[in-house]
Amino acid sequence: MPPLLLQPHASLSHAEALQVAQQAPEFLRKNPASYSASPLLSLFSPPENSKIWTIYENLLLACLRTGDNTTAHQCLERLVVRFGAGDERIAALEGLVKEAEATNNNELEKVLKEYEAILAEDNTNAPIAKRRIALLRTMGKNAEAIEALVQFLDFASTDAEAWIELSDLYVSQGLYGQAIYAQEEALIIAPNAWNLHARLGEIHFMAAECGSEGNSQSYLAESLKRFCRSVELSDDYLRGYYGLKRVTDKLLNGDSKAKKSSESNELTLPETSTIERLNEAATKKLGDIVRNFDAKAPQWQGYDAGEVAAARAYLSDTSYKVVR
Numbered sequence: 001m002p003p004l005l006l007q008p009h010a011s012l013s014h015a016e017a018l019q020v021a022q023q024a025p026e027f028l029r030k031n032p033a034s035y036s037a038s039p040l041l042s043l044f045s046p047p048e049n050s051k052i053w054t055i056y057e058n059l060l061l062a063c064l065r066t067g068d069n070t071t072a073h074q075c076l077e078r079l080v081v082r083f084g085a086g087d088e089r090i091a092a093l094e095g096l097v098k099e100a101e102a103t104n105n106n107e108l109e110k111v112l113k114e115y116e117a118i119l120a121e122d123n124t125n126a127p128i129a130k131r132r133i134a135l136l137r138t139m140g141k142n143a144e145a146i147e148a149l150v151q152f153l154d155f156a157s158t159d160a161e162a163w164i165e166l167s168d169l170y171v172s173q174g175l176y177g178q179a180i181y182a183q184e185e186a187l188i189i190a191p192n193a194w195n196l197h198a199r200l201g202e203i204h205f206m207a208a209e210c211g212s213e214g215n216s217q218s219y220l221a222e223s224l225k226r227f228c229r230s231v232e233l234s235d236d237y238l239r240g241y242y243g244l245k246r247v248t249d250k251l252l253n254g255d256s257k258a259k260k261s262s263e264s265n266e267l268t269l270p271e272t273s274t275i276e277r278l279n280e281a282a283t284k285k286l287g288d289i290v291r292n293f294d295a296k297a298p299q300w301q302g303y304d305a306g307e308v309a310a311a312r313a314y315l316s317d318t319s320y321k322v323v324r
Contacts, residue, residue, distance in 0.1 A: 004016055004019060004020050004023075005020060005023065005027070005055045005058060005059070006051060006054060006055065006058070007058070008058075009057075009058050009061040009062065009065075012062070013304075014065075017061075017062045017065045017066060018062075018066050020058060020059065020062040021059070021062040021063045021065070021066040021068055021071070023059070024059045024062070024063055024068070024071045024075065025071060027055065027059060028059075028071070028074055028075070031052065033077070033078050033081065053079065053082065053083075056075045056078055056079055057075075057079065057093065059071070059072075059075045060072050060075035060076055060079070060093060060097075061096075063075065064096065064097065064100045069097070069100060069101055072097060072100070073097065076090075076093060076094065076097055079093065080094075088125050088126070088127045088128065089127050091118065091125075091127065091128060092127035092128055092130070092131045095111055095114065095115060095128070095131045096131060098111045098114075099111055099131075099135060099138070105139065108135065108138070108139055111135060112132065112135055112136070112139070115128050115131055115132040115135065116132065119132065123151075123155075124155050126152075126156060126159075129148070129152045130152070130162075132148060133145050133148045133149055133152065133165070136148060137169065142169055142172060142173060143173075145169055146166065146169050146170070146173075149162060149165060149166045149169065150166070153166065157185075158189055160186045160189040160190050160193075160196075163182050163183070163185045163186035163189070164182075164183065164186045164196070164199075166182040167179045167180075167182035167183040167186065167199075167203070170182060171203060171206065174210065176203060176204075176206060176207035176210065176211070177207075179203050180200065180203055180204065180207070183196065183199060183200045183203060184200065187200065192233055193233075194229075194230045194231070194233035194234040194237050194240060195230070195237070195239070197226045197227070197229045197230040197233065197240070198226065198227060198230040198237065198239045198240045198243055200222075200226045201222075201223045201224075201225075201226030201227040201230065201240075201243045201244075201247070202223075202243055204219045204220070204222045204223035204226065205219070205220070205223040205243065205246065205247055205250075207219045208220045208223065208250075217269065220247060220250065220251060220269070221268060221269045223243070223247045224244070224247050224248070224251070224269070224270075224275075224278075226243075227240055227241075227243040227244040227247060228244065228278070230243070230244075231244060231282075231285075236285075236289070238286070238289050238303055238304075238307050238308065238311060239307060241282045241285045241286050241289070241311075242282075242286060242307070242310070242311050242314065244278060244279075244281075244282040245279060245282035245283055245286060245314070245318075246314075248275050248276075248278050248279035248282060249279065249318060251269065251275050252272070252275060252276065252279060283315070283318075286311045286314075286315055287315060289303065289308065289311065290308055290311055290312045290315065293308045294312075
């Protein structure tokens with residue numbers, strides 16, 4: 001089976017999602033709908049491979065993403081036959097298909113009411129609760145989405161994705177203190193996730209940019225710490241190095257450098273010489289990533305082109321020349 005068919009859909013780029021969707025008709029043709037929920041009929045069916053159901057779900061998601069609703073319905077039908085419409089995950093996929101096919105806000109409201117009716121009977125239905133939250137956010141109802149996420153986390157406090165989503169929603173509202181708290185909760189669950197450390201560094205940096213002078217140093221110090229931890233965990237993580245360069249540039253060019261915190265419970269900044277060395281290391285690493293990506297070196301092609309372009313532009317703006 002092609003690796004992309006089994007890869008988690010959320011990790012696929014738009015080009016990869018299109019590639020997966022294009023394989024759907026052929027996959028459906030080679031795997032006729034012979035499965036049934038009936039235990040008697042299943043005796044006459046070929047041995048079941050659990051991977052095939054993962055593939056059907058990935059194909060469904062890819063087809064919805066690329067606008068092939070007809071093929072998405074065919075994938076959904078097979079999943080319904082196998083697992084039943086009452087299965088929580090299948091019900092969420094059915095709702096997702098309805099969302100994708102909705103042509104106006106009124107139709108989305110109907111889907112939202114269906115979710116709420118299901119949750120009224122069982123408020124611990126995690127797949128439906130997550131779909132409701134995603135739909136609320138899609139409809140621009142961020143305050144309701146935050147409330148729904150808080151309620152969801154009351155019974156699913158170890159769901160790191162939910163904490164990340166809540167943090168992102170708080171950021172969208174400019175509530176950086178709450179966003180930091182939610183992101184830290186996600187890190188408790190996944191302490192070695194370098195991307196989560198980098199995201200927390202970004203939130204602290206945004207808080208420093210928008211906050212008062214009185215607490216900006218504390219935010220910058222924490223941002224620096226998080227970006228350092230991110231690149232410590234992943235030596236080639238572009239976003240971590242980009243953030244490290246941004247925060248060290250600000251510290252070296254602003255009024256906050258070399259200041260010491262007046263409150264003992266605040267994180268203090270390292271010496272200016274240390275910040276300079278971190279800045280040099282981040283600049284060099286970003287330059288290496290951009291140069292090797294542009295040279296199409298095979299081992300450097302896993303980066304997002306947009307993130308590389310942002311790094312290239314920032315290096316240019318800060319008078320760093322990428323050696324070619």
